Amino acid sequence: EIPVANCTRAHEVEINGDWLFIGNPIAAKVLIYSLSDLAPNQNFKGPNGATPKTILESTSSEPEWFGSSLHCSGTHLFVGVEDGRVFNSGEWLSCGYVNVYELVSDTWTHTHNRQLTPWDLSGYQGDSSYGTEEADIKFGSSVFHKGDYVVVGAPFAYTTDYDRKEGAIYIFKLTTTSWNYVYKIEYNENFVGNLDDINEVGSFE
Numbered sequence: 001e002i003p004v005a006n007c008t009r010a011h012e013v014e015i016n017g018d019w020l021f022i023g024n025p026i027a028a029k030v031l032i033y034s035l036s037d038l039a040p041n042q043n044f045k046g047p048n049g050a051t052p053k054t055i056l057e058s059t060s061s062e063p064e065w066f067g068s069s070l071h072c073s074g075t076h077l078f079v080g081v082e083d084g085r086v087f088n089s090g091e092w093l094s095c096g097y098v099n100v101y102e103l104v105s106d107t108w109t110h111t112h113n114r115q116l117t118p119w120d121l122s123g124y125q126g127d128s129s130y131g132t133e134e135a136d137i138k139f140g141s142s143v144f145h146k147g148d149y150v151v152v153g154a155p156f157a158y159t160t161d162y163d164r165k166e167g168a169i170y171i172f173k174l175t176t177t178s179w180n181y182v183y184k185i186e187y188n189e190n191f192v193g194n195l196d197d198i199n200e201v202g203s204f205e
Contacts, residue, residue: 016072023067023079028058030067030079032108054108056101060085073145075103078116080140080152086117096139098152100179116140116152116172119181139170148174157186 012023020033022044032054042050058066062085069080082096100114118139142153150172157168171183 012067012070014070014072016074019072021070021072021077023070025065025067028060028064028066030056030070032056056099056108056110069098069141069143071143071145076145077101077103077108078143078145078150080143082138082141083136084140095137096141096154098140098143098150114179116150116170116179116181118154118157118170119184137165137168150174150179 014021022031031052064084068082071078079099084097085092098116101108137154137157139154144151152170155167156165169185172179173182
């Protein structure tokens with residue numbers, strides 16, 4: 001039995017072992033509960049609402065949609081920030097990113113400033129009316145981790161020649177203590193199920 005009731009603005013919900021994660025991107029927070037601390041039919045609001053064991057919050061003053069996606073696997077928690085801003089080549093890009101947290105001594109910690117970002121930002125063209133380059137590819141709208149690999153979705157990513165937003169999947173690999181970009185899969189307008197029709201960028205082991 002999952003003791004969840006009256007949970008407001010729960011955009012994303014993830015359960016892993018004894019941990020319950022609730023993403024609330026409107027408030028730019030991820031609430032983390034221990035299931036063993038919750039009662040059946042536990043309320044999550046009001047004076048008798050459950051108290052989170054940990055609250056992860058965005059450090060940005062901008063509305064970045066922190067917690068737009070969540071995935072927990074083992075001792076790693078991945079939090080998508082699909083409108084997050086990334087500083088690249090002197091410009092802020094609203095392309096999105098993924099924060100990586102690790103369970104250390106019963107606490108979810110953002111260690112080593114681990115953050116996954118698109119590798120190919122330099123090709124995006126800016127819009128001067130915003131005073132920033134607006135990549136707006138929604139990197140981090142979905143995320144999945146298994147083994148040494150993390151897959152991050154960017155549904156509005158540009159094609160390699162930057163003329164169309166067709167979406168892409170970015171793949172990262174854990175090497176010692178760093179998550180390194182290794183592969184990108186792009187949509188091809190001729191794709192009908194044959195992997196040979198997917199554009200591959202980078203290398204994959």
